[in-house]
Amino acid sequence: MSSARLRTAWPGLAAAAAAAAWMVPYAWMVSTAFKTLPEIVAHPAAPFPERLDLGAYREVFAAMPVARYLAVTVGMAGTIAASQIALALPAGYALAKLRFVGARFAFGTVLACLLVPAQATFVPVFLMFAKARMVDTMAALVLPFASSAFGTFLVRQALVSVPDEIIEAARMDGASEWTIVYRILGPMLRPTLVSLFLVSFVFHYNDYFWPLVMTTGDRVRTLPLGVALLREQGTGVRWHIVMAGNVVLSAPVIALFAVAQRHLLRAVRA
Amino acid sequence: MTPRSTWHPWAMLAPTLALLVVFFLVPIGVAAFESVFAWDLLTPPRFVGAANYAAIAAHGQLLRTALRTLEYSVFVVAGTMSLGLGLALLVNRPGRFFAFVRASVFSAYVVSWVAVALLWMGLLERGGRSLLGDPRWALPALAFVGVWKLTGYAMIVFLAGLQGVPRSLLEAAALDGAGAWGRLRHVTLPLLAPTAAFVATTTLVTSFQAFDVVRIMTQGGPARATELFVYAIYEQIFLDLSVGRASALTVVFFGMLLALSALQLRAWGVRAGVRAGVKAGAGR
Numbered sequence: 001m002s003s004a005r006l007r008t009a010w011p012g013l014a015a016a017a018a019a020a021a022w023m024v025p026y027a028w029m030v031s032t033a034f035k036t037l038p039e040i041v042a043h044p045a046a047p048f049p050e051r052l053d054l055g056a057y058r059e060v061f062a063a064m065p066v067a068r069y070l071a072v073t074v075g076m077a078g079t080i081a082a083s084q085i086a087l088a089l090p091a092g093y094a095l096a097k098l099r100f101v102g103a104r105f106a107f108g109t110v111l112a113c114l115l116v117p118a119q120a121t122f123v124p125v126f127l128m129f130a131k132a133r134m135v136d137t138m139a140a141l142v143l144p145f146a147s148s149a150f151g152t153f154l155v156r157q158a159l160v161s162v163p164d165e166i167i168e169a170a171r172m173d174g175a176s177e178w179t180i181v182y183r184i185l186g187p188m189l190r191p192t193l194v195s196l197f198l199v200s201f202v203f204h205y206n207d208y209f210w211p212l213v214m215t216t217g218d219r220v221r222t223l224p225l226g227v228a229l230l231r232e233q234g235t236g237v238r239w240h241i242v243m244a245g246n247v248v249l250s251a252p253v254i255a256l257f258a259v260a261q262r263h264l265l266r267a268v269r270a
Numbered sequence: 271m272t273p274r275s276t277w278h279p280w281a282m283l284a285p286t287l288a289l290l291v292v293f294f295l296v297p298i299g300v301a302a303f304e305s306v307f308a309w310d311l312l313t314p315p316r317f318v319g320a321a322n323y324a325a326i327a328a329h330g331q332l333l334r335t336a337l338r339t340l341e342y343s344v345f346v347v348a349g350t351m352s353l354g355l356g357l358a359l360l361v362n363r364p365g366r367f368f369a370f371v372r373a374s375v376f377s378a379y380v381v382s383w384v385a386v387a388l389l390w391m392g393l394l395e396r397g398g399r400s401l402l403g404d405p406r407w408a409l410p411a412l413a414f415v416g417v418w419k420l421t422g423y424a425m426i427v428f429l430a431g432l433q434g435v436p437r438s439l440l441e442a443a444a445l446d447g448a449g450a451w452g453r454l455r456h457v458t459l460p461l462l463a464p465t466a467a468f469v470a471t472t473t474l475v476t477s478f479q480a481f482d483v484v485r486i487m488t489q490g491g492p493a494r495a496t497e498l499f500v501y502a503i504y505e506q507i508f509l510d511l512s513v514g515r516a517s518a519l520t521v522v523f524f525g526m527l528l529a530l531s532a533l534q535l536r537a538w539g540v541r542a543g544v545r546a547g548v549k550a551g552a553g554r
Contacts, residue, residue, distance in 0.1 A: 025390070119481060123516045
């Protein structure tokens with residue numbers, strides 16, 4: 001390659017190397033999941049499986065109730081994301097549009113909660129749930145995140161730029177506050193709310209920390225916990241099973257990312 | 271606007287405020303309260319004053335945990351920032367190929383820490399041996415995994431920052447004879463400074479709370495080499511059943527996090543200010 005061609009080609013080459021640094025590990029994960037135990041023991045570094053063997057996936061489905069874990073995880077993440085939006089809309093409306101005594105205090109409370117992560121609250125919250133005999137329940141997984149300080153803040157910021165006239169006109173037409181919040185302002189904020197829903201859903205679908213500390217058994221176990229357990233139960237080099245579990249865990253979010261990339265990226269850029 | 275009824279604002283805020291106060295503000299108070307009792311979850315709690323704090327600080331334990339967590343965080347921040355900025359400059363080009371590269375790098379940010387941690391555990395292990403078993407390399411290995419996971423996030427934020435660099439400034443610099451390197455150094459990078467501060471502080475706060483990689487990849491070992499702050503709290507309450515010490519650690523952890531968040535808030539203020547400035551400048 002001549003130096004002139006190299007000069008125009010280098011961004012493409014460097015970018016290809018970067019893509020490889022992220023894609024090759026995924027490829028290894030998918031490839032390993034198709035291998036068999038004897039293969040892994042004999043040729044641990046072989047890039048491709050000898051044939052597409054589904055034994056590892058069969059073992060994953062035998063080792064844990066994948067459908068139930070997935071249902072619990074999607075149910076939990078979906079409930080949290082929906083609840084955060086349902087509660088952030090009226091709260092954001094009150095903070096952005098209504099004048100009342102204590103508004104600054106209420107907004108300050110929301111902002112203060114932005115500084116408190118779940119990692120700083122899990123010990124006392126676990127004690128509270130233990131006292132109420134709520135450890136290992138769906139409520140312990142959902143309730144602490146049913147409202148989001150970040151979501152409330154985001155909705156409030158978005159509503160500030162909505163003109164008052166729209167709300168006044170709706171009031172003149174006899175719309176109730178309920179209708180104004182959910183039927184008029186909600187649809188106006190659709191892009192923000194879609195991003196908020198997706199980010200929250202993906203975060204809680206992926207979450208390992210909170211379900212780990214708030215559950216003691218199998219009753220409301222989520223998929224990330226189940227997949228992590230595949231490794232803990234595993235003796236020695238059963239990486240094909242762990243990677244098959246990894247594919248099962250990651251495939252839904254990767255698919256969601258492929259479909260809704262635009263919305264997820266908008267939320268990160270905000 | 272005037273509410274239609276004086277109780278309307280509070281009715282609208284009640285569920286949000288109640289949940290936030292109960293699950294985020296009250297727990298901090300509960301942690302502070304429990305931190306002065308000795309309690310094993312079985313026998314009744316006993317008031318012990320500052321004994322829990324003395325116990326967690328004994329033999330430099332607490333200091334080492336804090337420094338180890340900062341070491342991990344600084345490594346992750348430095349790696350994420352430099353790779354994220356480099357990649358953003360590299361892939362800030364039109365075309366489907368570069369879109370694919372952007373999506374590849376960012377995808378790691380979207381999948382679960384569990385998947386990423388298990389994936390790299392497998393990749394780092396060869397013949398039953400792993401870097402994770404070496405006390406010197408275990409923490410850098412975890413930090414490397416953190417960088418791999420978070421670089422996509424930094425890249426996307428830097429790309430957004432690059433959109434805010436006015437084309438007219440770059441063209442003016444080119445007319446003044448600045449080459450590609452000169453434009454990068456004297457125009458692009460200074461304008462990206464607030465974005466960089468934003469990425470640095472968010473990544474710093476995120477890394478300081480790291481838990482999943484530790485729990486899954488090393489359980490704090492070998493020889494405590496990877497015992498980060500949140501994992502230390504987890505061990506105190508769930509392995510040692512020591513509510514008092516876990517609470518004392520939580521209080522210290524939250525204090526340090528507040529200090530880091532103060533940095534974060536300052537950086538955000540700077541970012542908003544510069545954004546407004548650039549907009550005003552571009553509008554003239």
